[in-house]
Amino acid sequence: MDDAYAIQARNLRSRVASGESYIGPKLGFTSKSKMEQMGVSDVIVGFLTAEMKHPADRPLSLAGLIHPRIEPELVFRLGQPVELRADDTPESLSLRIRESVDAVAVGMEVIDSRYRNFKFSLSDVVADNTSAAEFIVGEWQDFPRELRGLPVEFLINDEPVEGSTTDAILGDPFIVFDQLATMTLRYGFELPADAPILAGAMTAAHWLESGQRVETRVEGFPALSVTVA
Ligand code: 0L1
Numbered sequence: 152m153d154d155a156y157a158i159q160a161r162n163l164r165s166r167v168a169s170g171e172s173y174i175g176p177k178l179g180f181t182s183k184s185k186m187e188q189m190g191v192s193d194v195i196v197g198f199l200t201a202e203m204k205h206p207a208d209r210p211l212s213l214a215g216l217i218h219p220r221i222e223p224e225l226v227f228r229l230g231q232p233v234e235l236r237a238d239d240t241p242e243s244l245s246l247r248i249r250e251s252v253d254a255v256a257v258g259m260e261v262i263d264s265r266y267r268n269f270k271f272s273l274s275d276v277v278a279d280n281t282s283a284a285e286f287i288v289g290e291w292q293d294f295p296r297e298l299r300g301l302p303v304e305f306l307i308n309d310e311p312v313e314g315s316t317t318d319a320i321l322g323d324p325f326i327v328f329d330q331l332a333t334m335t336l337r338y339g340f341e342l343p344a345d346a347p348i349l350a351g352a353m354t355a356a357h358w359l360e361s362g363q364r365v366e367t368r369v370e371g372f373p374a375l376s377v378t379v380a
């Protein structure tokens with residue numbers, strides 16, 4: 152696993168060297184439905200670059216993707232940078248991350264994999280930047296706010312294909328901060344101001360196909376939708 156994160160970091164350095172900018176971390180396998188779909192059982196962390204962010208009001212192009220899937224997420228935003236301190240513990244860092252979050256939004260992640268049909272081991276997918284391809288963020292809402300137990304609907308072409316609640320994320324979406332703190336202490340992820348933090352899919356992912364309209368509804372949030380070119 153240490154090698155896998157080292158490979159991921161090397162890939163990030165090479166993307167930055169070719170002009171992309173790192174903007175924040177993303178978590179994966181924070182829900183049972185994703186762990187079951189992919190046959191794994193550990194939370195993983197990947198990186199996001201500015202170039203991976205896709206505006207919701209523009210059709211998503213499948214060009215350049217291999218066999219993409221899409222999944223519904225929550226996204227936290229850091230209002231200020233969080234720097235690691237020498238005496239940090241998982242608890243102190245988790246608290247500082249949580250206190251630095253100033254907004255939360257509904258999001259969707261487009262995942263894609265160099266492994267055929269997403270058949271990989273946990274270290275494979277970490278090295279492959281946790282299948283991160285693109286992501287879409289809805290309207291930011293004030294944070295803190297209650298995030299437990301909110302119904303979630305995931306629709307393709309206006310048909311509900313998955314249903315869940317926000318508790319799918321680790322039983323309580325706030326536990327994302329604990330997981331991110333633990334992993335940041337281990338692997339040194341950077342947490343800059345304005346970082347979007349993808350909390351991990353709340354349902355299984357679905358294949359993306361041309362012409363689809365994909366929508367995520369989370370109670371209390373504006374719905375987020377995107378069309379596929
Ligand atoms: O949000 C997630 O749980 C995504 C995990 C990414 C790995 C994958 O499913 O390919």
Ligand code: MG
Nearest residue numbers: 222260351352
């Ligand atoms: Mg995801």
